[in-house]
Amino acid sequence: LGSVGGLQFRKLLISSKIESQNGLGWKGPLKLIHGICMIVGTIIGSGIFVSPKSVLANVGAVGPCLTVWAACGVLATLGALCFAELGTMITKSGGEYPYLTEAFGPIPAFLFSWTSLLVTKPSSFAIICLSFAEYASAPFYPGCDPPQVVIKCLAAAAIVIITIVNSLSVKLGSYLQNFLTAAKMIIVTIIIVSGIVLLAQGKTENFKDSYKDSTISFGSIALAFYNGLWAYDGWNQLNYITEELRNPYRNLPLSIIIGIPLVTVCYVLINISYFTVMTSTELLQSQAVAVTFGDRVLYPASWIVPLFVAFSTIGSANGTCFTAGRLVYVAGREGHMLKLLSYISVKRLTPAPAIIFYGIIAIIYIIPGDINTLINYFSFAVWIxxxxxxxxxxxxxxxRKDLNRPVKIPIIIPVVVTLVSILLVLAPIISEPELAYLYCVLFIVSGFIVYVLFVHFKFNWSQKISKPITMHLQMLLEVVPAEEITE
Structure with missing residues (x-):
């Protein structure tokens, strides 16, 4: 998912306005191959280079580790099939928001939007940039972990640069994304092919007694799934563009059935590649798993791995920046956030205030948090x-038996996914409680307070505090309401 160019964003605005006037949605030219590529390109990012160490740490052995990776792929596929029925039944873009509105009313839908704005999207951005910082700094600290202050400063710098690029020149961000996506697929291919060659040469000693010394418990499996599912996050992205997918009744489920199992195979093969050159202990001691793999397999060209992994992670961060910024923009337009956040740059036609807001929140998450804590925080919130x-x-x-269901899955699938979701949310709280979960709950509850004050009772945002802030920032950023551009 690259950044959308200014002209494309303007078309989105105009099409949205036309839809509100005549009830017609814009049907884009996205075909099946686009849907598959979007799933693969969105899911594969920083997670596969960061999560293997955490998954292994929670289950303790090679066998359970590979099993968790495969099971996460199955769960992501089942969840995506549930979303496929929802997406073809309620053909509105926006992901979970319209589904929650239709089933439970505006309050759960608002809480989803609120949590996405302040928890899941910014923390995801922060995790990806921290992953980039770890791999970018690893070559400069051989044999030891880079200092946390270096990682955090580098991650903050990445957020600032990505935010500036997407605010000032989204077209440049789009070009950059094409290069970074290619780099991502190159490094994934290199690791998988290297692992297959090593297996063919008989490097299988690390897979013997693969379930020995495993440390499996109710809570450890849930935390392992948190880290594994982080690498699969993005499995529901097609539902955000249901209106733009050609023949969605056919292409949406087919993209899921083909795309996510393809990613699962890649992830399992990458983990197998890691274990061909590292024992469980060595992998856990590695400061950057892919870097250690490159040092042992590709020397003296091992510098390729951290370079391309850095490209991959920064590409994922760049790819999420605009989509999350657009979510902030929509929330501002709907009156769920400050109206200023729905303003558009006059010169560049980008939602600059929304993107800058998103970047600031992400930097706040980086200051106190580390990758594992943020992943647990993110996963807890998102699986709710x-x-x-x-x-x-x-x-x-x-x-709603009256709704047309072009894609109708067996009822057992959503039942299983719902039960697993409940287990994933409750297990870490019961077995290994942390303050991060409490903070997450407080954020969600604060969203209910905001809804009552500013949406239900329609408390005017623009009075007293927000009006002078809006006026000064509007002049500083040269932004205006979207209606003034589309008219």
Whole structure:
């Protein structure tokens, strides 16, 4: 998912306005191959270079580790199929928001939007940039972990640069994304092919007694799934563009059935490649798993690995920046956030205030957090709403029987996904409680307070505090309401 050019964004605005006037949605030219590539390109990012160490740390052995990676792929596929039925039943872009609105009303939908704005999207951006910083700094600290202050400063610098690029020249960000996506696929191919060659040469000693010394418990499996599912996050991205997918009744489920298993195979093969050259202990001691793999397999060309992994992670961060910025923009337009956040740059036609807001929140997450804590924080929040959304599918099977369902999956699939979601949310709290989960709950509850004050009672944002802030920032950033551009 690259950044959208200024002209494309303007078309989105105009098409949105036309839709509100005549009830017609714009049908884009996205075909099946585009859907598959979008799933693969969106899912494969920083996670596969960061999560293997954490997954292994939670389960303790090679066998359970590979099993968790495969199981995460199965869960992501089942969840995506649930979203496929929702996406073809309620053909509105916006992901979970319209489904929650249809099933449970505006409050859960607003809480999803609120949590996305302040928890899941910014923390995801922060995790990806921290991953980039770890791999970019690893070659300069051989044999030891880079200092945290170096990682955090480098991650903050990455956020600032990406935010500036997407605010000032989104077209440049789009060109940059094409290069970074190619780099991502190159490094994935190099690791997989190297692993297959090593296996063919008989490097299988690390797979003997693969379940020995495993440390499996209710909580450890949930935390392992958190880290594994982080690498699969993005499995529901096609639902954000349902209106733009050609023949969605056919191409949406086919993209899921082909795309996510393809990613699962890649992830399992990458982990197998890691274990061909590292024992469990060595992998856990590695400061950057892919860097250690490159040092042992590709020397003296091992510098390729951290370079291309850095490209891959920064590409993922760049690819998420605009889409998340657009979510902030929509929230501002709907009155769920400051109206200023829905303003558009006059010269560049980019949602600059929304993107800058998103970058600032991400930097705040970087200051106190580390990657593992942020992943747990992110996964806890996101699976609350994934589970709630799949539950909405079950509820609407009984409350909205009148809705057309071009894709109808067996009821057992959403039931299984809902139960797994409940386990994923409750297990870490019960077995290994952390303050991060409490903070997440507080953020979600604060969203309810904001809804009551500013949406239900329509408290005017523009009075007293927000009006002078809006006026000064509007002059500084040279932004205006979107209506003034589209008219």
């Amino acid at each position: 709403f994934y589970g709630l959304t799949v539950l909405a599918l079950i509820v609407m099977r009984f409350t």
